[in-house]
Amino acid sequence: xxxxxxxxxxxxxxxxxxxxxxxxxxxxxxxxxxxxxxxxxxxxxxxxxxxxxxxxxxxxxxxxxxxxxxxxxxxxxxxxxxxxxxxxxxxxxxxxxxxxxxxxxxx
Amino acid sequence: xxxxxxxxxxxxxxxxxxxxxxxxxxxxxxxxxxxxxxxxxxxxxxxxxxxxxxxxxxxxxxxxxxxxxxxxxxxxxxxxxxxxxxxxxxxxxxxxxxxxxxxxxxxxxxxxxxxxxxxx
Numbered sequence: 001x002x003x004x005x006x007x008x009x010x011x012x013x014x015x016x017x018x019x020x021x022x023x024x025x026x027x028x029x030x031x032x033x034x035x036x037x038x039x040x041x042x043x044x045x046x047x048x049x050x051x052x053x054x055x056x057x058x059x060x061x062x063x064x065x066x067x068x069x070x071x072x073x074x075x076x077x078x079x080x081x082x083x084x085x086x087x088x089x090x091x092x093x094x095x096x097x098x099x100x101x102x103x104x105x106x107x
Numbered sequence: 108x109x110x111x112x113x114x115x116x117x118x119x120x121x122x123x124x125x126x127x128x129x130x131x132x133x134x135x136x137x138x139x140x141x142x143x144x145x146x147x148x149x150x151x152x153x154x155x156x157x158x159x160x161x162x163x164x165x166x167x168x169x170x171x172x173x174x175x176x177x178x179x180x181x182x183x184x185x186x187x188x189x190x191x192x193x194x195x196x197x198x199x200x201x202x203x204x205x206x207x208x209x210x211x212x213x214x215x216x217x218x219x220x221x222x223x224x225x226x227x
Contacts (some may be wrong), residue, residue, distance in 0.1 A: 034213035036152075043202055043217035044152065055215065087152055091212025093210075094166045096142070096154035 002026055002090050006099030012107040014050070017078045021102045023088035025069040032092035035064055038101075039084045047086075048073065062090045108135040109216045111203050116221030123193050123225070129186040129203030129218055137161075137181035140206040142214060143188050145199035145223075155201070156188065159210075171197075192211045 003026035015017050023033065031051040036044040046055045050062040051071055061076045075082055083106055088099040115127040129141070143155040156177040157166040165177055176189040186203050200222050204214035 032212060036214075038152075042152065043219055044214075045205075046213060046215050046216070049207060049211065049213040049215075060221065089154075093169050096157070096212070098152040098154065100135075101151045 001095050002029060002093060002097055003049075004088060004090060004099045006088055006102055008102060009100060011102055012056045013078055013104060014107045015080055016080055018040075019075045019078055019104060021073040021086055021088075021104075023071045023073070023099050025090060028068045029090045029092035029106075031067045032090055033066070033071050034091065035062075035091045036080065036087045036089065037082075037084045038087065052066075057065075068081055109205070111205065111216055111218035113201065113203055113218045113221035115152055116201065116223045118224045118226065119193055120210045120227050121194060121225055124189070124191045125193065125223060127188040127190065127201055127203075127221060127223070129188075131186065131203075131205070136179075136184040139154045139208075140180060142204045142206065142215075143177060143186075144202045144204050144214070145197075146202070146220075147196070147199040149164070149181070150199075153199075158186070193223075195225050197223060198225045199223060 004026045029037050033051045035048040038044040052064045063074045065072050085101050085103045087101050110132045112130045142157045158177045174192045178187045200220040202220045203218045205216040207215040
């Protein structure tokens with residue numbers, strides 16, 4: 001199985017901040033990485049796939065980068081609706097695996 | 108509009124069985140790979156199982172292999188998860204999730220989830 005290390009687990013930030021979340025793989029996965037946002041009591045929502053492709057309808061303040069083993073999700077200007085938990089997911093191989101999650105909270 | 112609606116969750120005793128269903132609408136169900144993903148209370152996401160569009164290819168997480176069975180009925184636009192020999196650690200919200208177009212591997216639509224509680 002491919003192991004994923006997502007960091008930080010908790011991120012305190014203010015509206016308007018630029019925030020970055022990291023996801024590191026135990027082995028190379030090319031660009032087979034997705035990012036999801038989850039709000040309390042709701043299902044996850046796809047933000048980014050293929051490491052850097054924005055899902056339709058997702059605001060452009062979200063961006064993804066990286067390939068191989070190191071990936072980053074960036075929110076350029078944090079909005080109130082962005083306070084949530086974020087997960088990375090690899091789909092290079094089975095079993096599919098998720099990062100541990102990063103909770104973005106209000107500072 | 109794509110919709111995935113899970114049902115069948117509930118309270119079950121350890122060692123018991125439960126069958127989850129996921130009703131799909133708003134897309135050509137038979138053309139898409141499907142998955143089950145779960146989330147224990149207060150925890151992260153855990154992939155559970157995958158089934159190809161035709162049902163011919165299936166994968167399971169090691170944690171459920173031999174106990175859970177995924178299946179689908181393309182004529183009924185439905186996905187299923189038969190869960191046997193349930194354990195306390197299977198307690199979670201179970202989501203069905205559609206893979207993106209062309210066997211992509213990421214999950215572009217999710218259901219609202221159904222809660223399974225394993226407890227005596």
